[in-house]
Amino acid sequence: MAKKKSPILKIFILFILIETALVFVSNGFNKELQVGFDEGKFVFRNIQSHYDLQDRITEEFQIDEHYRQTGETPVIYGSNKTYEFFKNIFGKVSAIGTFQLLRMLLIVDIMLLFLAFLIKKKLLKRPSQPQILFEMIYSTLEQFVIETLGKDKVNFTPYIVTLFLFIWVSNMVGMIPIPGFMEPTRNLNVPLGLGVFVVAIVHITAFKVKGAWGHLQNYLNPVKNPLFLLDIIGELSKVVSISFRLFGNVLGGAIIILVVSSLVSYVVFPVGLNLFFGMFVGTIQAFVFTMLALTYIGVEISE
Amino acid sequence: MDNITLAQGIVKAAALLGAGMCMGMGALGPGIGEGFVAGKACEGIARSPENASLITRTMLVGQAVSESTGIYSLVIALLLIFST
């Protein structure tokens, strides 16, 4: 009997094939790599020169600033009408970064809703492959919640699972090689918002469990806690570390992919790098973010 | 800020280099120390898995305390960048 290929392997191979084809079609042949001698020196770089790359990195980082300085009209992939509508609301050109971010957030939300409806429609006794995956995610995270917070706090599970799924899908959506697609988590505002929310939820839970004064005296009572000022700074640094960890990893991946692809003419490496940064790093960072949120809550309510 | 004298420039430059050195070296110790905590926690959890949540909590609190010197460095670096 021939050994059956596992479906994960099939998906993997299919992904690599499709991604390679798309990368080839989208930018494979319109960049020229120069390997050889230029004015007596060995060089390897794109003929369009690395200042092209420099522009693109500025665009990644400070997109509004880029268009304000150069005065070009922004390239909007897809419909220009929605952007015009958006610009009329906010009234300036510099809103393009926000526009792109909001569009990507909308796409991620629609993907999540679509997945939810798709799986809900076909809930089976003998579950299908995607249903197994999502049930596994849910039950594993539920187990973690019970272990960390106790049986009576199991109602935190939906929040934790939503956090994980949102960050996971956001980190992976940048792998789709469509122009203008980017990870929403690459914009600092998204991780920062999530981080602020996590710390806020930690303190609201602590208020509920320990009472207002019981919680606040950790930070305001110099007799009980002589280093209370540093604790306040420590709470703020929680926000910084949890959000910049996600942001730095995703942005780092994006910049490395950009530079390496432009060096090797967008041919070979980007697929593997996309797999590493999108799937591996993206999954690990989503997991770490959720687990940190969970343990912050656990540490605060268990004292 | 574009029209500053040489002396002002040197002072500010020293502050910025100091900020870099401060955060860089300040990150050295906490990094190794927190890694040690987490390594020992892995060992402890493997040896007595029934106390896992207790060990995890101790690990996180211990790491938060060891990280405080890193946070001092961050505060000093931000002060050097923005308030000199």
Place this chain on the structure above:
Amino acid sequence: MELSVEYIRIAAYLGAGISVGLGAITTGIGSGIIAGEGAYGVMKQPQANDQLFRTMLIGQAAAQTAGIFALVISMLLIYGGFDIAEGGWYRAAALLSAGLAMGIGALGPSLGAGYSGGEACKSVARMPKHGNAIMGNMLIGQALSQTSAIFALVVSLLLLYSVPNQPAGLAIGKILLKSISLIGAGMVIGIGTIGPGAGIGYVAGKANDMIGRFPKERSMIMRTMFLGAAVSESTAIYSLVVAFLLIFAV
């Protein structure tokens, strides 16, 4: 200040040398640790030779990632074509700083990955039955400890590609300030990743050791490893924040 293109070349070549020279130190030490433990393991368990050999080779390859990053940066510094006179002192400082960042930044992660791989070899020699689980965990742990090296690589690439040319007619104080702040950015991410890299390597090594001894607790150990490594990384992230501020906000 007068500037000829030679100054930029001096900075680039110095940076290239520093990058690969410093980066090679602990890469060598780390791979050596892994090979030593592998050879010792073969002595203890000659029948697990194949498995040990595989673990050793893969571990060494992963431990050399940071060294390869340093090599890439120094090749870019030499052959990337950055030596044009319009760059000015900004460009010279940025090139030197890129070399410093990647060179110093490779020190910690390779040492950590080396320790992790060494413990993995020891563990495989003790328990050849669980060799695959140990090797999987070793790879994940090494990838975690190379995250700080990736931060150093990102700052280094940003210094190479995103620093603008020096505008004409600036006051000398301003030029000095910006150049020194770029060098500071390289130093902060370089030195700041040593500690986290080595620390995460220690976590991963302990986890490998314990997975070999108590394979039943594997998921719990891996979870603790992820969590501990993520928290140890936070000082590297503070360094990344300060480096971004020094590059973009000054």
